Amino acid sequence: MFSIVAILVALGLSGAPALPQQPVAADAAVQATVASAGFKAAVAALDRDFDRHVAETIRLTEIPSPPFKEAERAKVYLELLKQHGLTDVEMDAEGNVMGLRRGMGSSTGSAPLIVIAAHLDTVFPAGTDVKVKRTGTRLAAPGVGDDTRSLAVLLAFIRAMDAAKIQTKADILFVGNVGEEGPGDLRGMRYLFTKSKYKDRITAFISADGTGTGNTITTGAVGSKRYHVSFKGPGGHSYGAFGLVNPAFAMANAMKRFGALTVPKSPKTTFSVGVVGGGTSVNSIPFETWMDIDMRSESPAELQKLDASFKTLVAEAVAEENAARSTAQGKITVEVKLTGDRPSGETASSQRIVQIASASVRAFGLTPSLTFSSTDSNIPISLGIPAITLVAGGTSDRAHALDEWIDVEKTSSLRGMQIMLATLVTLAGMQ
């Protein structure tokens, strides 16, 4: 997840005469939740428990969890889920860890199943210093907000619900999942929704991803295309073979053109070069250089347009290098390999999950904003399963940068957690 800069779509306020009935029904349902003795007891537990929540955030942040190397953090999280008294605690074949909080209808086997998930992986490679630097309520560390705090939020929810003896109609599956970031390409969610034993039972999905005021509801799945682009050439001695085509120059030309593309602000469309590499020694013309690039859009049509422009400019850059220098020993060739392809889509604002989340935001005095993003919700959204992504209160910035930070100031953090918890238990049907 990330600091949301997406277009905000203000939801209509309840009571405005032209709106459909659902908001009123949703508001009533959430208000009943929030007014209940059970929810109040849960909130009191979250409040009492807050220091532990912060400590768990720090502990989990300091376990490195690079893409495809989530195992160490997953093992610790699995143990925590066990300690929190969930049933069916397990790691699935993809590496996701999860446990079930059984609802009232669970014995019949036909209870609805709601999944709430936070992702285990961060974008940071092995070797990154993940020690948390704390200054008052501010915690700075790579991955602290994206998405480690949410893992701790899920644990706090289980403790609060248990302390308040909250029972729900639906089963709730708490998940720490792999593969949300970068090369993971949503592999954790793909497995959960298409291969796991729960795949046909999930009726609603909440991704707890990131830290922020708490009024943001991601209902739109930003589509993305990612490529590993490798430029190959004959290579040779930097001096002796001077004048031969150089894949680094072809790649530079492609990158420069890529950087100069113009994209619409709305629908939000973006591009980036994320990783570059190649070459063997300073005194050799490389035989290969490569780059990993990322393109996204709220609009499938804009993404397709950007994708076509990218492919054209890569081909042009290669042709220019082959024309600019000698191909006597071989030409520059390029391979554009698709490494990520996230579906776009949207959970309609008329869906119950969006209505309840919006009502929960309003119940805590905020105005809901529906946004687009690229999160674990992309997978259920693309499968037609109602899904949203929520943030858990507090403030944060610099996600994906080494100076990432969150502020766990208690009042604003608890407000966001309450919004998310109200959404979860109202959806699950509080008894």
Next chain:
Amino acid sequence: MFSIVAILVALGLSGAPALPQQPVAADAAVQATVASAGFKAAVAALDRDFDRHVAETIRLTEIPSPPFKEAERAKVYLELLKQHGLTDVEMDAEGNVMGLRRGMGSSTGSAPLIVIAAHLDTVFPAGTDVKVKRTGTRLAAPGVGDDTRSLAVLLAFIRAMDAAKIQTKADILFVGNVGEEGPGDLRGMRYLFTKSKYKDRITAFISADGTGTGNTITTGAVGSKRYHVSFKGPGGHSYGAFGLVNPAFAMANAMKRFGALTVPKSPKTTFSVGVVGGGTSVNSIPFETWMDIDMRSESPAELQKLDASFKTLVAEAVAEENAARSTAQGKITVEVKLTGDRPSGETASSQRIVQIASASVRAFGLTPSLTFSSTDSNIPISLGIPAITLVAGGTSDRAHALDEWIDVEKTSSLRGMQIMLATLVTLAGMQ
């Protein structure tokens, strides 16, 4: 070393009336060497021994020897030098291995000392497949010609001189040295000529580097400048922080401008991007990208001009990126770190070492060509010590590329080896 494409400076033929006397004296000295029974016996030994020479070339090639990781090959070569009966066989503090073949004047301690060296290192990183693929007399493998075969040539010389019972006035130090390629920045030679126990005794230096007809005498040291250039920025999420400056785009701009520079063909001046890297994940704007670049010229003035252009274009590329995108989270900064600085210079064609090498080339029916290059000889040349670089016969191509090959066809290979041996023993004063 490399396939020489440098400017050829044809030496005057002996007998032309306007030329100085030295060629005649040198030709006479070399002719005396070549006509001697000792030299003829040595040539017969090289001929008998040729298959072993090829086998040793293959054996040594298949021991990986990346820059700064020459130790494994060095250890094997040290053992071979011992087995060849040299004295004072040792590895010095820098990692060079060497052994002395004592001359007649050695007991007085004041004998001249001639060094002949081949470099242990190749440009290829650990993990490169260095298995030799043999097709007839053609051997293909990374590093086989640059400079592994020369290591085997030195061993063949020792055996041939011993078989022929050749004694010389001067001591000859046979060296397998580290640090000729890329990042090594001539560290082996810097140590030998400025720190080793031999540093004040060396009167002449021959670098045996590369495979080729044998008429090429490198007397000019091509100067080079190498930089590790790192571009740093604030980084951030590829989507959430879209619009922030990206160091990959700044670097691309610099690379593209670098590739578009024009340089003179004569004095030969070259530039290359050799290695690129940076970034942490496909969905993050990198906080750092970097490139290793190489610039060379036969002319110190042209190198300085190129160096200035490079520094200007890097600064411009950084400024353009800072103007093109948002610097709200921080600007792109750049660090240009000097990683290689090879001195240029020239061993004058009137020097005895050049005269004798030229006469040796002529003695075998070829026309000597004096060239510029960047080799281990750069160091002694910059210190005013007579030094040349020679190739050992045969044919080769694609040095520094994965498809590097040499052809060890016997006649042409032996011719080059005889030219080098005639130069060595004439210089050393054959008894």
